[in-house]
Amino acid sequence: MSISDEDKKGYIAIGEAVISHIFEREEVSRESLMLRLDEQAGQETDEEHLAEIAQGRKILKRLEAVETSDRRSVVNLASSRNAGSHAPSDVQPEEDGEQDEAKNG
Numbered sequence: 001m002s003i004s005d006e007d008k009k010g011y012i013a014i015g016e017a018v019i020s021h022i023f024e025r026e027e028v029s030r031e032s033l034m035l036r037l038d039e040q041a042g043q044e045t046d047e048e049h050l051a052e053i054a055q056g057r058k059i060l061k062r063l064e065a066v067e068t069s070d071r072r073s074v075v076n077l078a079s080s081r082n083a084g085s086h087a088p089s090d091v092q093p094e095e096d097g098e099q100d101e102a103k104n105g
Helices: 005-023 030-043 047-062 097-104
Strands: 064-067 073-076
Touching (some): 005 030, 005 047
Antiparallel strands (some): 064 073
16 A cells, blocks of 8 residues: 555654653653644745645544554554555554564564
8 A cells, every 4th residue: 555645744743742752751652742843834935745744633633543453542653644545454553573582582
């Protein structure tokens, strides 16, 4: 499945918001990213960049929050892409190889 050019621009805006969070040592969540995009939109004068920010917000709104086995909330990125075009995957992410090695010592 390919990502539309419009969505690519939205992902760029989301990436900029993530980088901003990292530099400010802030926790990154869907809600915090949406707030940051709102802040950026309020300061932006370039119509193209405003459209990117708006698309980024649309993508974030489509994301589903998923709780992991250790009760952390993460985002299901597959849910952000053309919902309904593909059945959701039941594949669970693999455990970190280093953790496996440490357990097996």
